Amino acid sequence: MTLVQSGRLRLDDRVVDHLPGFRFGGASHASKVTIRHLLAQTTGLPEPAGFEVTDCFRSGCPSPAERIGALDDVKPLGPPGMRYAYTSANYLVLAAVVEAVTKRPFGDYLRQAVLGPAGMDGAVTDAVSARRRNLPPGHQLLWGIPSAVADGIDDHGASYGYLGGDLGDLAAFASLQLRRGKTVDGGTVLTSDSVRLMREEGRLQPAGTGTGYGLGWRIGGGLEAPLDTAVWHTGATPGYSAMLFLLPQRNIALVLQQNIYGLLHDGAVMEVGFGAVRLLTGGRPPAAQPSASTYYATVWGGQCPGAGDDPGGRALGPAPAPPGRDRRTSPARLRDGGMVRARRVARCGDGVARGVDDPAAGEDVGTRRLPRALRRGDRRRRHRRPPDHARPACRRALALTTSWRRRRRADLGFLEGRREQRGP
Incomplete structure (x- = not known):
């Protein structure tokens, strides 16, 4: 949403315009999927699709953009916008979109745009930060x-x-939401x-x-x-x-x-x-x-x-x-x-x-x-x-x-x- 606010992304942008390799359900279906569909969990991706592209624990795991090819042969539940199904795969695709737009790893952009301003200095986003936080x-x-x-x-x-x-990090995020996107010092994370x-x-x-x-x-x-x-x-x-x-x-x-x-x-x-x-x-x-x-x-x-x-x-x-x-x-x-x-x-x-x-x-x-x-x-x-x-x-x-x-x-x-x- 911070990218939407800055004009670098629109909710009704087609995913394929940012990720040409996105072929979920075939070229015809994929061309109709928008950023809004991903956020709202209405792309037509079924819940088990998340198992195909998530939970990689080994070293050298592929990036989000390199994983989305595993969704090519997944059968859609229906046309985009017509069926709701929660699956982590939708948000992995969103990470690939963010990385394509910002040219940065998703975790790095998240820290700069959201976690830092919100006061979530101890947030864990990867194995390195997890080890640092014990x-x-x-x-x-x-x-x-x-x-x-x-x-x-x-x-x-x-x-x-x-x-x-930790609880302090989650409490800081909750407080940001109660302030409707405003930071403690009056800055804006979300409009x-x-x-x-x-x-x-x-x-x-x-x-x-x-x-x-x-x-x-x-x-x-x-x-x-x-x-x-x-x-x-x-x-x-x-x-x-x-x-x-x-x-x-x-x-x-x-x-x-x-x-x-x-x-x-x-x-x-x-x-x-x-x-x-x-x-x-x-x-x-x-x-x-x-x-x-x-x-x-x-x-x-x-x-x-x-x-x-x-x-x-x-x-x-x-x-x-x-x-x-x-x-x-x-x-x-x-x-x-x-x-x-x-x-x-x-x-x-x-x-x-x-x-x-x-x-x-x-x-x-x-x-x-x-x-x-x-x-x-x-x-x-x-x-x-x-x-x-x-x-x-x-x-x-x-x-x-x-x-x-x-x-x-x-x-x-x-x-x-x-x-x-x-x-x-």
């Missing part, structure tokens, strides 16, 4: 125990997910027109059906009141997740980070943030605790007794620990196993963000301690062999939680295992 390892649950298994960063992934920082456009819900053609998505933000997104007017986004990479909620009418925001994430415990991880923001707005969190029944059902070969879903899909409660598991390390007690931090952000009279620990995220929103077995480095307990009846199921779970490290090495070294998060 980024802690990400965690995934292995048989119920949070284990440090995620250690990769896509050096060209800042546009679609590998952009991070009021840009802020308005980004927070307008997209409409599909020809019926005008709302998508729940703006230009980079979820708008309400199907959440119940009082969050139906929230501007928000969530996201995750293997081992990490983050959530940011803007409540412009109340002039407050909430940011939350967790260094634990895996597809099998997606709902439990994300519900921590949704519950926190409900409390912040005076609502009540769900009566049921975040459920890890999906995780248990996969790992232990079937749904655990006492855990399940009601006909409406709502988790009935935390699953009991499987035989032989200590309750303290059960993924149903997710917040005791990972590292969860949350902060409420409010704009003060001088326009400076004020951050306070928010009890909405739990009784103690500081850094959680890992299970005793991990703190003491007890390898026998940490890696103990599962029961005989569970081994086939455990192998299936590993295929979903760790084998993404080994897959897709043949084509550009891409690794599967990342998905953008939706609301409940």
